[in-house]
Amino acid sequence: MDYTMEQYRASARAIQDRLGDFVPKVAMVLGSGLGYLGDEVENPIAIDYRDIPHFKASTAPGHKGRLVFGTLEGQRVAVMQGRMHHYEGYSYEAVSYAVRVLRLLGCDTLIVTNAAGCVNTEWKAGDLMLITDQIKMFSESPLRGENLPDFGVRFPDASHLYTSRLQALARETAQERGIPLREGVYFYCYGPQYETPAEVRAVRLLGGDAVGMSTAPEVIVAGHCGMEVLGLTLLSNMAAGILDQPLSEQEVLDAAAAAREKFSGLVRACLRKM
Numbered sequence: 001m002d003y004t005m006e007q008y009r010a011s012a013r014a015i016q017d018r019l020g021d022f023v024p025k026v027a028m029v030l031g032s033g034l035g036y037l038g039d040e041v042e043n044p045i046a047i048d049y050r051d052i053p054h055f056k057a058s059t060a061p062g063h064k065g066r067l068v069f070g071t072l073e074g075q076r077v078a079v080m081q082g083r084m085h086h087y088e089g090y091s092y093e094a095v096s097y098a099v100r101v102l103r104l105l106g107c108d109t110l111i112v113t114n115a116a117g118c119v120n121t122e123w124k125a126g127d128l129m130l131i132t133d134q135i136k137m138f139s140e141s142p143l144r145g146e147n148l149p150d151f152g153v154r155f156p157d158a159s160h161l162y163t164s165r166l167q168a169l170a171r172e173t174a175q176e177r178g179i180p181l182r183e184g185v186y187f188y189c190y191g192p193q194y195e196t197p198a199e200v201r202a203v204r205l206l207g208g209d210a211v212g213m214s215t216a217p218e219v220i221v222a223g224h225c226g227m228e229v230l231g232l233t234l235l236s237n238m239a240a241g242i243l244d245q246p247l248s249e250q251e252v253l254d255a256a257a258a259a260r261e262k263f264s265g266l267v268r269a270c271l272r273k274m
């Protein structure tokens, strides 16, 4: 365990002091290049991670590193413009620290988004995927160490990390808006190197449809503390070895920028119905 309950509470208190009587309900984590939704928040109160006690910096490209509180589609939101990753050198508990703080502030729902490699060869880069489940079994848990019972139990059930009700809501919303939405399993890999073609074949054999370097730790922590979770992936590129071309960060950011209207539109329409 890297953090004490007192540290989580101190972070929450520092943020609440800035928010006054505003109580957020829906926490959102915006992945690589997808931070634009944070700029659409109304009556925003933005707080840099570096101004919040115990928060780590977000150093990844396309990650602004700040929390934006306000309203979006009538929902009281807390938007993380940029997240922390294990490959930045942070423990899994540090990576998911903010989720617990947002839970303490009142959030009962988490929308996680990411850009990921597309492992499923039936699909194509640029598609959106509803995350139905995840695999993160080859790396340690963010819940490792002494359990903090104020958040949840020692051995939390993980049968429904991605809430069925929110999956149904996203499915229905995408259909109404005519946005094609794939559904599949997110497979977590450490990074920061992209996978080898052999690793991508292994991921496929093990049941992964998308591969990425984030999301899974935060979702484990959200499930532990009883939050409902909706996960949306932008399949920014075909995973390594599927096409005969190298992977690059620029490709990921370009795909995220190109998906802006579709991605923002879907998330906002889902928020409206939550």
Ligand code: HPA
Pocket: 115, 116, 117, 118, 189, 194, 195, 211, 212, 213, 236, 237, 238, 239, 240, 247, 252
């Ligand atoms: N692999 C891992 N993470 C990623 C990828 C990928 O192909 N694309 C975007 N994030």
